[in-house]
Structure formats: C-alpha cells, structure tokens
Amino acid sequence: MIHEVDEALRQLLAETGLPERGIDVVFDAPTRDFAARRNAPTVSVYLYGLREDTGRRQAGAVAEYDADGLVTGHRPAPRWFELAYLVTAWTNRPQDEHRLLAEVLQCLTATDTLPARLLTGTLAELGLTVGLDIAGRDTGLPSVSDVWSSLGGELRPSVDLRVLAPLPGGRSPAGPPVTEGLVLHAGDITNAGGTTTVGDTANAGDTTAPAGPPPADGPGRRLRYQGAGDPGPDGFAAPRERGLPPGRRARGRAR
Numbered sequence: 001m002i003h004e005v006d007e008a009l010r011q012l013l014a015e016t017g018l019p020e021r022g023i024d025v026v027f028d029a030p031t032r033d034f035a036a037r038r039n040a041p042t043v044s045v046y047l048y049g050l051r052e053d054t055g056r057r058q059a060g061a062v063a064e065y066d067a068d069g070l071v072t073g074h075r076p077a078p079r080w081f082e083l084a085y086l087v088t089a090w091t092n093r094p095q096d097e098h099r100l101l102a103e104v105l106q107c108l109t110a111t112d113t114l115p116a117r118l119l120t121g122t123l124a125e126l127g128l129t130v131g132l133d134i135a136g137r138d139t140g141l142p143s144v145s146d147v148w149s150s151l152g153g154e155l156r157p158s159v160d161l162r163v164l165a166p167l168p169g170g171r172s173p174a175g176p177p178v179t180e181g182l183v184l185h186a187g188d189i190t191n192a193g194g195t196t197t198v199g200d201t202a203n204a205g206d207t208t209a210p211a212g213p214p215p216a217d218g219p220g221r222r223l224r225y226q227g228a229g230d231p232g233p234d235g236f237a238a239p240r241e242r243g244l245p246p247g248r249r250a251r252g253r254a255r
Contacts, residue, residue, distance in 0.1 A: 001122060001167045002047070005083055005130065008118040009045055009163070016107050018043065023100065030088050031151050042090040043104055045161075049084035049141035053164065056080040064171070076169035078126060084141045087159040098157065105159055109134060114163070128166045135160040 006027055013025050024042045028034050034044070058077035066072050087108070089100040114130040123130060139162075148155045 001165055004121045004123045005163050005165050008114045011118045032153055044088045046086045048086050048147045051082050053080040053082055071174045073171045073173045075171050078166035078168050080166050083163040085161040087161050088156055122168050126166055131164040133162045135162045
C-alpha cells in the first residue's frame, strides 16, 4: 500500500508539469548528503511517519464475488493508516525554492483526495477514498522540527502532508459451491476375527470423505434429497415436503 501511495503522489505532482521543466520528484530523505549530490531542481516527498487510525478499525470480513456472482473468497475489513510526508523544494536560490514549494502546495491543496485514476494495485481494487490533508493537528506522529533534527540538517520550509489510506487484509479463498446432496453408502465388512460390522462412508459434492471402510456396491442412499439432480435456481434451500411424526397433524387439518 505504501508504494502505491508513493506512485499516486508522484503522478499527481507530475501532472503540474514538473518533469517537463526538468524538476525531479524523489522520495529520498532530505539529508545533507542528499543536498550535496543533487544536480537539478528537486521536490523531495519524504515519508517520515506511519500510524494506524484505530478509530476506523472494523470487525468482520468482506466477501469477494466473481463475474457469476459466486463467492470466491473473503477478506477482513481493511485497516486505515495515516502516512506522514515531509515535502520540500530544492534549488540554488531561496526565491526559486519558495516559488516551487508554493506550486507544490497549490497542487496538494487543490483536492481532498487522491484521484481514482492515479490509484493502482490494492488501492484501485478496494475502490475506497484515499484522503489528503495538510497537517494542522497533533496525531501522535513526530513533529517537523524533530524530523529535521533526526535528519541532521537545517530547518527548511516544508509541507507536512498526511495521506489516509486503507490496507487490505489477507485473502482467504472460498471452497467450491456444493452441487450435490450428501450420499450415504453402507455395506457389511468382515473383520479378521470373523465378526461382521457395518461400514458407512459419506461424500458431498467434491468434498473428500473421511478415511473408513470402502463403500458398498450400488449408488448409495441420498440423505433427505429424494431424486436429487439439478438443484435448480433455488439450490438445496428450496422448500420441500416433509412428513409429520406419528400422532401429529398439520395446523387446520383434522387429526
């Protein structure tokens, strides 16, 4: 998810025409070594913090469907994370840096979300909104001044950008749909001691039956589904006639 947010931010800034003007967009830490080795005007988008927004955490799972409407798997509800970026501009003159940083700020404040056309990978698959915000509140992440102190550089004008993005959970595949009822096979099995036992095996659809005595000859007995074949559009949940126990009568009928 993090690299997908990086790519979306890169494309968003590129739409302002920065690459065409020879301005690089990088994700390097703005250290002194970075400042010494750059050889072109640069916009640095440095990820310095990551925290979960626990207020958005949800329980349960979300079903995934194929083109025919069948369930193919399940995923837990996505968890939301706040990514903190330190955005700085680097040129040879302070006036040019301020002008470039103002242009970047205009781009980032023009929308509250990353456009859907820029989302890739899991962000595109989830189809959820990825929010953008210029930090104006304390969310428990390091302050900008602390970040600059950790980097060992001098404090520079910067934009504290926050991105709120979902992280999908691991996918659990669903088993194949059941297309046949439960079938019971019974037969006599003679043990080595001469005693006779009745062995039962059962299977349902493509489910593997547990280990046991081999099935007896014959088609077996289909439990509760007489003459079962194609279940039809209602499947095996369709209503069916059931006999009443002895001594019971249906409501409204004579005993």
